[in-house]
Amino acid sequence: MLAMNYRGPRRVRIDSKPYPEIKHPEDAIVRVTRSCICGSDLHLYNGNVPDTRVGSTFGHEFIGIVEEIGSDVHKLKVGDQVLVPFNIACGKCSFCQQGLYGNCHESNTEATAVGGIFGYSHTAGGFDGGQAEFVRVPYANFGPTVIPPGMDPDDAVLLTDVVPTGYQAAEMGGIQPGDTVVVFGAGPVGIMAARCSWLFGAGRVIVIDQVDYRLEFVRNYAPCEAYNFKEMDDPVVFIKKMTDWLGVDVCIDAVGAEAAGSALQTITGRKLLIQAGSATALHWAINSDKKG
Numbered sequence: 295m296l297a298m299n300y301r302g303p304r305r306v307r308i309d310s311k312p313y314p315e316i317k318h319p320e321d322a323i324v325r326v327t328r329s330c331i332c333g334s335d336l337h338l339y340n341g342n343v344p345d346t347r348v349g350s351t352f353g354h355e356f357i358g359i360v361e362e363i364g365s366d367v368h369k370l371k372v373g374d375q376v377l378v379p380f381n382i383a384c385g386k387c388s389f390c391q392q393g394l395y396g397n398c399h400e401s402n403t404e405a406t407a408v409g410g411i412f413g414y415s416h417t418a419g420g421f422d423g424g425q426a427e428f429v430r431v432p433y434a435n436f437g438p439t440v441i442p443p444g445m446d447p448d449d450a451v452l453l454t455d456v457v458p459t460g461y462q463a464a465e466m467g468g469i470q471p472g473d474t475v476v477v478f479g480a481g482p483v484g485i486m487a488a489r490c491s492w493l494f495g496a497g498r499v500i501v502i503d504q505v506d507y508r509l510e511f512v513r514n515y516a517p518c519e520a521y522n523f524k525e526m527d528d529p530v531v532f533i534k535k536m537t538d539w540l541g542v543d544v545c546i547d548a549v550g551a552e553a554a555g556s557a558l559q560t561i562t563g564r565k566l567l568i569q570a571g572s573a574t575a576l577h578w579a580i581n582s583d584k585k586g
Contacts (some may be wrong), residue, residue, distance in 0.1 A: 295427030303341030314430035318365035322434035330355035354380035356424025382410030385436030460486025471495035475544035480508035484548030
């Protein structure tokens with residue numbers, strides 16, 4: 295089969311790889327029909343993730359059709375169209391029982407601090423990901439979900455990562471009806487977090503970024519207020535002014551690992567406020583008693 299093949303930092307190829315095999319009675323083999331490139335894949339591509347080995351296949355956002363199932367798989371059948379969450383979780387261990395699937399105690403033999411993740415280095419278990427024609431999917435009775443009839447595959451694939459990530463950000467923010475929410479970062483996760491904020495009853499949603507086409511998109515799609523922080527003298531003062539000096543109720547950091555501050559902050563290792571998407575620092579500053 296053909297698959298994306300990592301050859302070192304900033305070097306990837308499309309090469310032939312062996313067809314995946316059933317290694318456990320609860321495995322399934324899925325033929326990939328949609329696969330996304332996540333911002334996190336760029337961390338792997340740039341060589342920023344520990345133990346990303348040559349020969350790895352990336353891709354933790356994919357859907358497909360079940361081609362084979364192990365002898366103990368009862369949730370799926372051959373021919374099912376499924377979406378596959380990026381976390382590989384057994385569904386039975388102590389962490390999974392608490393809903394902490396990213397910390398599954400059984401799925402990753404390479405580390406104890408994190409569970410398995412498709413296509414995300416040997417730190418996350420060394421599993422090949424979905425940027426390939428076929429993928430071995432462990433714990434097929436728990437992770438994969440059958441796609442409802444009539445759902446567009448392009449919509450379904452978004453449910454493997456970006457939508458639930460944005461949703462969880464809004465959920466963890468503890469948004470109450472009528473709250474004012476500010477989202478830092480208008481990338482895909484920030485866009486989803488902004489849209490999902492309305493589901494929790496937000497009364498006002500504000501998005502801050504520096505890329506105009508992203509701001510235009512989130513302004514129309516969320517819909518929300520969207521502003522470019524490069525056009526502000528002081529983002530904290532700007533936000534406090536536009537909220538009658540009350541500040542916002544919830545801050546969501548959706549900037550990501552690529553955020554960078556000034557040259558001095560880079561040298562000293564200090565990333566503050568809007569330049570680094572530090573929701574904690576911003577929340578303190580925006581909601582402090584002193585105006586500005």
